[in-house]
Amino acid sequence: MSILLTGIIVTILSLIVIVFVFIKRKKITCMVGMMVAMALGMLVGLTDGLLAGILYSGNLFFSTVLGMGFGFLAGFLTGLPISVMAIIDGVLSGIMGGMMGAMLGEMISPQHQNSMIRVMLVIFVGMIGIVLYMLQQETGFNRLSFINKIFHNPLLLSIVFLLFFYTYNHLNNTLDQGHNVSIKNSHMSHSMTNNKLSGSPLNFSTKTKKVVIEATEFAYFPKDFKLTVGQPVTLILKNSGEVEHDIEFENMKVSLLQQSHHGNHSKNQTVHIHSLPGKTAEIRFIPVESGVFRFYCTVPRHKESGMVGFVEVS
Ligand SMILES: [Cu+2]
Incomplete structure (x- = not known):
């Protein structure tokens, strides 16, 4: 903002x-x-x-x-x-x-x-x-x-500067708060629908956050979202494009819960899913470290064309 x-x-x-x-x-x-x-x-x-x-x-x-x-x-x-x-x-x-x-x-x-x-x-x-x-x-x-x-008049000059940056900061914070609330609300509704649908024991102990990311040529929607350390996540990659896309998170440490092809459950694995045109794929994991991480599509030249985004884990 x-x-x-x-x-x-x-x-x-x-x-x-x-x-x-x-x-x-x-x-x-x-x-x-x-x-x-x-x-x-x-x-x-x-x-x-x-x-x-x-x-x-x-x-x-x-x-x-x-x-x-x-x-x-x-x-x-x-x-x-x-x-x-x-x-x-x-x-x-x-x-x-x-x-x-x-x-x-x-x-x-x-x-x-x-x-x-x-x-x-x-x-x-x-x-x-x-x-x-x-x-x-x-x-x-x-x-x-x-x-x-x-x-x-140096005093007047300092006052003008301080006033300007105070107003700027204040406006910024107000705008940011509005932004965050809307993101939080959309995630809350996601996780609530998810809990109703799935009955695995894990979802009863901790609310799973469900995040849907849509991929097209050549963009992700949304291109930024938030996660919480320790809260299980179901990440769904919906490919609405005409070619294959994937999503990979840079340096984000997670504990994978399940993935269709690999059965191991060790920590610090990377999150990577790919999805064919018109299909969806999903992965479940728990973020173990806070930070801001970049995600992108690993298909050659897709990242450069705009398939990049950020996730904030807090
Ligand atoms: Cu792609």
Whole structure:
């Protein structure tokens, strides 16, 4: 959810800078215009690239194109009222930032995604503040003088920053809570129906959580879900696609309860199931370790096409 919020903040602040440059274009020298276009292109590229990389993890091509596109657009629009040089500067920085941001988003481990978004947002907001200050110096301090006042008063500056991040955190938590509740509810209804249907002794002692994952070309639905350490899970892979798909969990330690082909019950086994087109397959296991784990399809090129997701075990 913080992806959406961060995206909105980035867009609003970028638009403020772009509009400011456009209005004051006659007073802005080529040098300053180039600096601003470069800074905004790079910042938007990096931040939107990071968000795209996280949002479309597993599809680096798409997230790179998206990140580069946003960076390009920001650099281009900022440089446009100034000069061709400013456009070139902005566009190239935007492309570079977008590419690097997307790679960062793709590579960062799931448990650090939120922290990384926050770090990037701090850099973004801070840099935009400096850019606006620079623009003010360039064009005179008449308008938007409140920014000037803030910058010349460290106490006021700190208050504005703290207020911003407090609001951001607060909004984020509120949104996250709503999200979690809906996930919890859907899982609860799953496990209740499951308990009614199956009568094995294990289901009486501990509620089994039933998770259905649908696989198509080339995506999982849902692409993230939650499990609890020690709670038995029935994982069903429903293949609604036209080719064979499977699901494998990276480094997730479990105790397998039963699987159609293998009879052994040792701990620390990996979870892997495959399903033919139009069929379902299921596996039962107990998660033994908490963490965030990635799952993906092992059929060649499917992971790269987007068949990736995350499970949070807590
Ligand atoms: Cu697949």
